[in-house]
Amino acid sequence: MNTLELQKIANEIRKGIVTAVYSAKSGHPGGSLSAADIFTYLYFEEMNIDPSTPYKKERDRFVLSKGHVAPGLYSTLAHRGYFPVEDLKTLRQVGSYLQGHPDKKHIPGVDMSSGSLGQGISAAVGMALSAKLSDDAYRVYTLLGDGEIQEGQVWEAAMFAGHRKLDNLVVIVDNNGLQIDGNIADVCSPYPIDKKFEAFNFEVINTDAHDFDALADAFKKAREIKGKPVAIIAKSIKGKGVSFMENQAGWHGTAPNEEQYKQAMEELEKAGEALCQM
């Protein structure tokens, strides 16, 4: 798939995110939008998956360690064909399978339940270890927030992955620089993120989370690394794609009102039209 096609899909995924959070009147748009291009690349280019056989043993696994950006994952899965896009409007509603945080029991395509920060990476490491133990070829991807890496369990998991040389594991950090209480550097700085993962025996790749060519280079390079797990630190913009949400910590976990929803959708429509004219 070429860059333009990926950009178009990512734009549709962003519309799904905004629509889902608006319908739910709650949820996490900021981090979902910052991760939208990463999700798009993973599900439309990188991973060995097939929506028609979501539980196939040989599939690559994905664990959304930053589980609160479920709208981003759900919109991606829906656009990839795991379930109807229309269902995104049921997010967080009583009786809906689209729970506020990913629930593996009921959502096709969700490989692990998550939401409590720091726990997803351990499960991903366990899956990668499992593949090594039985000589399976699948790869495991996990997406973490840059605020999430303040959790100590992340580093327990990183130590284990480095120690076990899990080169079938790719940890992606969505480095949008913001958490609920403000700038991550002000709240409790996790920087330097790359040096920390290097110290835990990871191969580290710094990249731009919104540049599909850069993402392609990063994930291709990750496949070539042997004997080490890989951490991709993806510099991103929280709220990316919706002007008034960009770089605003306040949009971490707030739903747009009707007016804001309309403006966000207009902006995304225009962005989509612009992509179609390219």
Add this chain to the structure above:
Amino acid sequence: MSDVKKIATRESYGNALAELGAKYDNLYVLDADLAAATKTGTFKKAFPERHIDCGIAECNMVGIAAGLAATGKIPFVSSFAMFAAGRAYEQVRNSVAYPQLNVKIGATHAGISVGEDGATHQCLEDLGLMRMIPGMVVMNPSDDVEAKAAVEAAILHNGPVYIRFGRLATPVINNRDDYRFEIGKGIVLREGKDLTIVATGLEVAESLDAAEMLAKDGIEAKVINIHTIKPLDADLVVAAAKETGKVVTVEEHSVIGGLGSAVCEVLSKKAPVPVKCIGVNDVFGESGPATELLHKYKLDAEGIYEQIKEAF
């Protein structure tokens, strides 16, 4: 009971894993730098490639087990009860139980019978903590025979299981031909018409001795071994309560949240009879030899006998 064979259920755990490892090639054992104490070292010796030492990082260990289970393996997570049920509580709840993953938690060194290490290592809350989690099976075997049976039952059960094991060598009481283990089924070990003692773990043997002491006073106690705290054998407990009119629960655990609470929850609804809950009375433990602590906290046969005589 000095002539009776004694073995700590943590030893039984290690032995059972080593034995069952040959039968179940999908069985993996995780430990957090305590393989010598939890006795998973026995399994490690037999199946080194299936023993995973996670280092001193219990929360991550539980998550690793979740990942192994999500990809079709049967992992046993091993640590002291304090760390397996306590430190990693939220990981057990959110990474194992919520997604209903097939993870088994083998928690050793439970209760005050940990002994000299003292209060920080004497978990008295694990049965309560684990019992509150939806879908969690909670077992507390009474001896070597039962502990081994519980391990295999856990393997055959599809879903999360917590099994509590002890450090102290305790009498083997279930070595008889007609012994059968079934998750959720209590076992009547002694008949009696005057009251029912419902006991779990190492307190089963102590309760049997206490029943003998009561018999000398003309009080005939029925003794039930509850090896599965959840799901509780409500039918058996209710029937015994109706039959004997009085119930005593005995556990090496806080009187809050464990067996006593589970029994009271059922009896208050279905057979409200007077209940005496024997356990640790909402205090932390302390250092000392295990048997001396069991005596001090009135959790040996003599203490159980005294407390029953005072209550009824």
